[in-house]
Amino acid sequence: MTASSYIAYRHGGEPGAPLVMAFHGTGGDENQFVELIRQMLPRAGIVAPRGDVSEGGANRFFRRTGEGIYDMADLAARTERMAEFIASTHAAHSGRPLYGLGYSNGANILASVLFEQPRLFNRVALMHPLIPWTPKPQPALARLPVFVSAGSHDPICPPERSRALIDWLTTQGAAVDPLITQGGHEVLQAELNALQHFMRIPDA
Template identity: 35%
Template sequence: MKHIFRKGQSSDQPTFILLHGTGGDESDLFPLALRLNPNYNMLGVKGNVDENGMTRFFKRHGEGQYDWKDLEERGTELYEFLQAAAKEYDFDLENAILVGFSNGTNIAINLLLREETKFAKALLFAGLYPTHIDHVKDLSGTDIYFSMGTHDPIVPVSESERLIDLFQRSGANVTTHWTQSHGITEESLNEAVKVVNEQ
């Protein structure tokens, strides 16, 4: 997958895995990552799906109507890429921090819920995962930060609450921040910085 890797201060630093929103690219979230912690490794990944000229990580049938089969396949593809990248760039995937915005958050959620994966933390902005999941794996010890909008035109509050409930049931350490709309605000970024730098 097309990507950019920026080496951090030392090889044992955590690695941000940066997953853009619809229409973005592999460089989009680097300014955000530099604010979160400039000393960490950074891996920006570009989605492989083209939707009317806009890049995404998986296909959909319409707004909020996911192609779930494609999402599963693209999630597998992304995880296999991350495993290869961890070897190539010599970083520990279990010490990685997923950072997603919108469509990037949604593929990050798919990664987190897979039985075979383990990540240290996830910073998830403006996510939507509109499906009911009965069984969720044990995510004890994983820090999950959600930034969600009370008046998000794409994500209803009920869907945001569904995500919070899902990850609370998993045993993850869930932190939530509510903003107004579908975006990343200065305040939501400042709260994410706290989650990143907590030991």
């Protein structure tokens, strides 16, 4: 498959406005965050790919062998392919800020791309990611705005994993905007409020 072969929702938005690339959670699809982005950034363009891995009929972006146990070889291959898709999409919208937004499995593939190629993005929002490994150092993350939200009672993503990711990003010099709520794996209104503030901060 080529990098451009993802099924995706596409909306051009207004010239010069940010382009938001959105990544759904397990079982979601390319429409999961369209209305949310339109409410937060009415002028923005949107490109939202559908995960091309099926797990019992549920769309995902990479394979796993159990809850929280990733097929790391598959993740590496799909991270490379997704990075190509993101780069080619951004090239088609030259000169526009590129924002990444992902939830759960979508946050995981977005984070994996971020670890390898942070210069693709102007800002990134990771909602309830689960990164069960320590990424290699990435100095190119310095000063990049990154929003990370998590729930302290999340049954899928242990809070210590969330804190480890926040600490790692901070160590790399990213401009981390963290939010850990008292919730679980669901997205709470407090997260949406914080996300909206983060997404609307003017680019430097």
